[in-house]
Amino acid sequence: xxxxxxxxxxxxxxxxxxxxxxxxxxxxxxxxxxxxxxxxxxxxxxxxxxxxxxxxxxxxxxxxxxxxxxxxxxxxxxxxxxxxxxxxxxxxxxxx
Numbered sequence: 001x002x003x004x005x006x007x008x009x010x011x012x013x014x015x016x017x018x019x020x021x022x023x024x025x026x027x028x029x030x031x032x033x034x035x036x037x038x039x040x041x042x043x044x045x046x047x048x049x050x051x052x053x054x055x056x057x058x059x060x061x062x063x064x065x066x067x068x069x070x071x072x073x074x075x076x077x078x079x080x081x082x083x084x085x086x087x088x089x090x091x092x093x094x095x096x
């Protein structure tokens with residue numbers, strides 16, 4: 001079969017399925033990695049923000065940032081977890 005999932009992705013999905021059955025939750029951060037070129041998009045207060053993943057850091061509004069948290073703080077004006085702000089990590093309330 002051509003175009004199927006790679007063995008590594010299939011193993012990850014299998015691990016997620018087992019974890020979900022056993023704990024009722026899936027921890028994405030353990031195997032989550034963002035490839036350079038990926039675009040993260042977030043709507044905040046009616047505005048849409050885009051971030052590009054680079055080899056070293058992130059590009060936002062034509063500036064380089066070392067972390068998503070720096071970008072989330074710039075967008076919101078408050079202290080946010082960058083991965084949580086961009087939906088890469090569930091909020092503590094989402095598990096209930």
